[in-house]
Amino acid sequence: MPDNAIFYHAAYIAAAVVYGGYIVSLAIRTHRANERRRRQQNRSTVHGRSAGQS
Amino acid sequence: MTSSNRIADRDRFDWLLAAAVVAMVATFARVIYFTPIEARQGAAQKIFYVHAPSAFIGLYVGFGLVALAGGLYLWLRDERLDRIAASSAEVGVVFTTVVLLTGPMWGKPIWGTWWTWDARLTLTLFIWFVFVGYLILRGAIEDPATRARYSAVLGVLGALLVPFIHLSVYLFRTLHPMPILLKPGRPSLPSDMLATFAMSFISLSLLFVALLRARYRLAETRDALEAEDSADVSSVASLHAQPVR
Numbered sequence: 514m515p516d517n518a519i520f521y522h523a524a525y526i527a528a529a530v531v532y533g534g535y536i537v538s539l540a541i542r543t544h545r546a547n548e549r550r551r552r553q554q555n556r557s558t559v560h561g562r563s564a565g566q567s
Numbered sequence: 568m569t570s571s572n573r574i575a576d577r578d579r580f581d582w583l584l585a586a587a588v589v590a591m592v593a594t595f596a597r598v599i600y601f602t603p604i605e606a607r608q609g610a611a612q613k614i615f616y617v618h619a620p621s622a623f624i625g626l627y628v629g630f631g632l633v634a635l636a637g638g639l640y641l642w643l644r645d646e647r648l649d650r651i652a653a654s655s656a657e658v659g660v661v662f663t664t665v666v667l668l669t670g671p672m673w674g675k676p677i678w679g680t681w682w683t684w685d686a687r688l689t690l691t692l693f694i695w696f697v698f699v700g701y702l703i704l705r706g707a708i709e710d711p712a713t714r715a716r717y718s719a720v721l722g723v724l725g726a727l728l729v730p731f732i733h734l735s736v737y738l739f740r741t742l743h744p745m746p747i748l749l750k751p752g753r754p755s756l757p758s759d760m761l762a763t764f765a766m767s768f769i770s771l772s773l774l775f776v777a778l779l780r781a782r783y784r785l786a787e788t789r790d791a792l793e794a795e796d797s798a799d800v801s802s803v804a805s806l807h808a809q810p811v812r
Contacts, residue, residue: 515608515676518610520611520673521610521613521672524618527665527669528668528669531664531668532661536588536778539778543788546785550792553792553796557795
């Protein structure tokens with residue numbers, strides 16, 4: 514039986530890095546987009562209130 | 568629940584994604600510790616359990632869904648279909664990247680070479696470039712309707728490569744082996760290996776669905792941001808357009 518376990522270890526590490534990296538990138542992008550959305554909503558609420566008061 | 572509340576809830580823990588990650592870890596453990604080593608190929612054959620399901624899900628399901636959603640978008644003009652297509656393209660590219668990385672790592676010990684320009688490998692690399700181009704195209708067009716229309720056309724045309732990739736091992740002389748599961752007749756795998764393959768296929772499918780859902784939600788939030796920004800720009804423009812008295 515050939516001894517080539519290093520290739521399969523490397524392949525599983527590569528797969529874990531790609532899938533794991535994508536999950537992390539998605540989490541970061543989602544967090545940033547949600548933050549921006551929250552700021553945008555707060556801004557429009559403040560503007561709406563001041564427009565209503567005037 | 569309003570759309571803003573829904574978006575505000577999005578920072579919550581994603582249980583589906585967590586379940587997919589746990590399933591993946593369990594699959595990797597089964598592959599490493601509880602699956603027999605194939606006698607002729609040695610341990611490198613275990614690459615099959617991540618390579619083949621990633622290829623099936625990324626190419627056939629991922630890019631197939633891009634074409635289906637894109638085609639339906641061109642007919643119905645529903646922006647949700649455009650979001651599904653964009654999300655599926657991105658997740659499909661991730662899965663195909665794993666295929667293109669793990670394939671050479673399997674090829675080197677078995678074929679004696681990392682890469683060969685045969686039909687199956689070259690077409691897979693080609694479709695990866697097409698869908699990376701699809702994502703770049705989406706980033707380059709500002710108008711949402713134009714972006715959705717152009718990318719739907721590219722997505723449908725790009726996915727036409729998928730049947731050629733599947734049939735390439737029958738149509739051309741290639742180093743890549745024939746399918747051992749997606750073929751007429753019984754799978755050519757012992758039951759232990761078949762069980763590991765089934766587990767890997769299910770957990771990678773779960774990962775695909777979880778990533779697609781998470782990416783769709785990101786697209787939804789970005790579209791809401793874009794719509795609000797363009798509304799701000801048009802209200803400022805209308806203020807400037809008013810004559811000064």
